Amino acid sequence: MDNFATLLLDLNGLAVVSVEQLKDGTRRIHLATANERARVCPACGVVASRVKGSAITQPRDLPYGEHGLEFRWHKHRWYCREPQCPRKSCTAQVPQIPAGARITARLRSAAGRRIRDAGSTVIQTTRDLHLSWPTVMDAFRTAAREVTEEPLPEVQVLGIDETRRGRPRWDQDPATGMWHLVRERWHTGFVDALDTGGLRGQVEGRTAADVLAWLATTPRTWRKSIEYVAIDMSTTYRAAVRTGLPHATVVVDHFHVDHQ
Incomplete structure (x- = not known):
């Protein structure tokens, strides 16, 4: 499903199937899974082969344009074929959108960096990115650890x-x-x-x-x-x-x- 829209979106493991424009100007992007690794069971690591059902999720991403983007990811639920696996089934996931995630990893990372690197406040970031206060604060803690866990530079x-x-x-x-x-x-x-x-x-x-x-x-x-x-x-x-x-x-x- 390689196409220009998929390249523009730049979400590894996902492909753009179609785009529609809603009455308010928002563009709704319909996505399909484009990576076989998306059906690897996160509990045991076995690649699933039998479909259990289908699902449509609505992960949120970075704002783009005046009206924004709205995702619809059409994906499968899979039976795990490992008899000893306690999970039994799993849902397709990619690194940018783990199973159960409501926002993309790059949106979460951008929220943390706004506070850590750009001097934005938590409340301003929630307004700019339309996220909740706990989500932004957790993102900042993750981004801050990248700095605080680094060795202290020598000081004269x-x-x-x-x-x-x-x-x-x-x-x-x-x-x-x-x-x-x-x-x-x-x-x-x-x-x-x-x-x-x-x-x-x-x-x-x-x-x-x-x-x-x-x-x-x-x-x-x-x-x-x-x-x-x-x-x-x-x-x-x-x-x-x-x-x-x-x-x-x-x-x-x-x-x-x-x-x-």
């Missing part, structure tokens, strides 16, 4: 400063009546102050213990690469650096000197 000059973030939140213990802080309004950020200026970490709170707790999560070799630490005129941060990075030279960043 580490910048440490506080940021005020919203309001604190307190909860009352029903047993004792005592109030305790569950969300701190102050966060401490750790940045590369010499090279890229990029954020290397952030922790809730602004005490010496908060700084030391974050430093303890970093590799020893990474901490050893730090030659200078730039801070404001905070005795708390200075004490944390003296304890956690005793080899580093503490300097006061020029911004705080100029604005005192």
Whole structure:
């Protein structure tokens, strides 16, 4: 079923059978499975050969054009021919649209990258891509792990400063009546102050213990690469650096000197 429409759509494993235009301008694309691997049982890996039934799913994809696209994937359900397989049957699936998925993998990935790379908020991404808040937030967590699980680049000059973030939140213990802080309004950020200026970490709170707790999560070799630490005129941060990075030279960043 290779045709220009299939190439334009660029969803591996699926072929465009026909396209119709609805009254509101939306184009409805009818898809067929075009990959034999789509009928591999996800539980046992055996290729199914006997059709159990048919199904039509409506996965959503990236927005395209002013009126958008609407998918109708006409696919089969298959009996699994492996007697020991607990699944017994499966539905056709391709990497971009796993069984049960309501959106394409590329739409989910694009939602996460908008927040991670383009500075969009979660709520704005939900509006732009017409997705739910939990879906977008899950996509962002997945995209963020690609960055947070990477090794920390070496930093020669580490910048440490506080940021005020919203309001604190307190909860009352029903047993004792005592109030305790569950969300701190102050966060401490750790940045590369010499090279890229990029954020290397952030922790809730602004005490010496908060700084030391974050430093303890970093590799020893990474901490050893730090030659200078730039801070404001905070005795708390200075004490944390003296304890956690005793080899580093503490300097006061020029911004705080100029604005005192």
